[in-house]
Amino acid sequence: MRLDESLLAWYDATHRHLPWRANPGKAPNPYHVLLSEIMLQQTTVATVIDYFHHFINRWPTLTDFAAATKDEVYHGWQGLGYYSRARNLHQCIQKIVAHHQGQVPQDLETLLLLPGIGPYTAAAISAIAYNGPVVPVDGNIIRVFSRLLHLETELPQLQQEIREVVKDYVPPARSGDFAQGLMDLGATICKPQKPLCQECPIQQHCRVAGLQIAGLLPRKKVKAARPVLHGITFWYEDNEGRIWLRRRPEKGLLANLMEFPGTPWRPEPYEAFIDVPLHLTTTQWTVLPKQIIHTFTHFQLRLTVVKATGEDQLGDIQVMPQDFKNYALPTLMKKVAAMVVEVSGSD
Structure with missing residues (x-):
């Protein structure tokens, strides 16, 4: 069985149930995907869930959110940190409502023109919301592929290397579920410390499965002390x-x-x-x-x-x-x- 087939079968059976996520094979709400991806930047899933519910309950649609005041958005964002994300999110949704007929764009080029959306977030929205043929390379996916292919390149250079490599693995029919499957795999099985190699659905494809080196990848540069x-x-x-x-x-x-x-x-x-x-x-x-x-x-x-x-x-x-x-x-x-x-x- 191919890697993508093994991963998708595992994802169909064991995927995490998250409030912004559609069930495998179902069409997600692009607004929910956009909101969650901005919230998840530099924040954990566990932290974001309550904030996501609060925002969706208060502003159920893109139009509702666009009509909110800046202070209302900031107040709702308290505790999530990195408040520039809240400002950019608000401006992003206002532009979508004003210039894109209230529809979250599908293509990467248009997404990248919106405030607060960089290459990763654009890829995540395109793949997860619209099944675009891309994979958003986050920390989980970097960890999975560094071990899968035994890549010794240090971060941050490793991230670009994986962006190129992962293109060869994207299934044309279910790229969104494939990306989310990789994310779930990194979060629950291919953990930073003590990966659960014996439970991994793609271990037969992995070059370091069960080896002590698995927990040492990806390689990281030693960080300088904060001033x-x-x-x-x-x-x-x-x-x-x-x-x-x-x-x-x-x-x-x-x-x-x-x-x-x-x-x-x-x-x-x-x-x-x-x-x-x-x-x-x-x-x-x-x-x-x-x-x-x-x-x-x-x-x-x-x-x-x-x-x-x-x-x-x-x-x-x-x-x-x-x-x-x-x-x-x-x-x-x-x-x-x-x-x-x-x-x-x-x-």
Whole structure:
């Protein structure tokens, strides 16, 4: 039996039941595929499921989503991280509704012109939503093929090598199910550690099945240590207990989200308030004893939080702490708020 036949038979019998996924051989909803693929970028399946249900319940169609406000989308996205994905998703769906008659495009070239859609996501939508003759090469598929063919090339170069190799394995009739079968295989059988080779439906085609080397593939370059940045965040409240918030710039990290005012983030630690450009009537700042440590993809951030009460303006809006839930605060700022509450409660 050919590799694709073995894999598809296994997928038909054991596929994962995911809310955005159609049963094998059935036509999926392209909107569901698009939404889930954007959500799954750099996020686990287990995390995405509840968010997917929430979005589909609130915005059942592409048209409904396109009509949502930016703040509504950001608020619904809280906790998924990488908020540029939410912005791009919103813009992408608005363009589909405005310029593609509300139909998710099928061909790769058109998909790649939409915000937030790169080569992998375009391939995933084309294959899964429309049975296009492509395979989206994600981490699971890289792992499966690096072992299947015993490829010693290191990442990230390995990814391009597999993009070329996998084309020879795509079945013309069920490319979407084939891609999802490979994903399921990588997630449940061909695991990063201790692959279950004896349970693998394509082990007879694999060059390292059952060998100790299987768990060492794919080869990865040793990552350099993340740089550390430092900053000061200001918890500044008025006499009624309202806290100043401001909106971050439209582009860049945590774009358009709300935050507590603070200094720029830089490699050098701040010493007290030297170099901090604050011109307020309030001078009685309390430095809180705990530091916030938050890890982003490319760096670690260490924030010192300082607290004061005054009547100066230090942001865009004032909000009572119990109303923070109504604003799109990133996880980093939620950590700040939780720490302030914890420290204040122990005083």
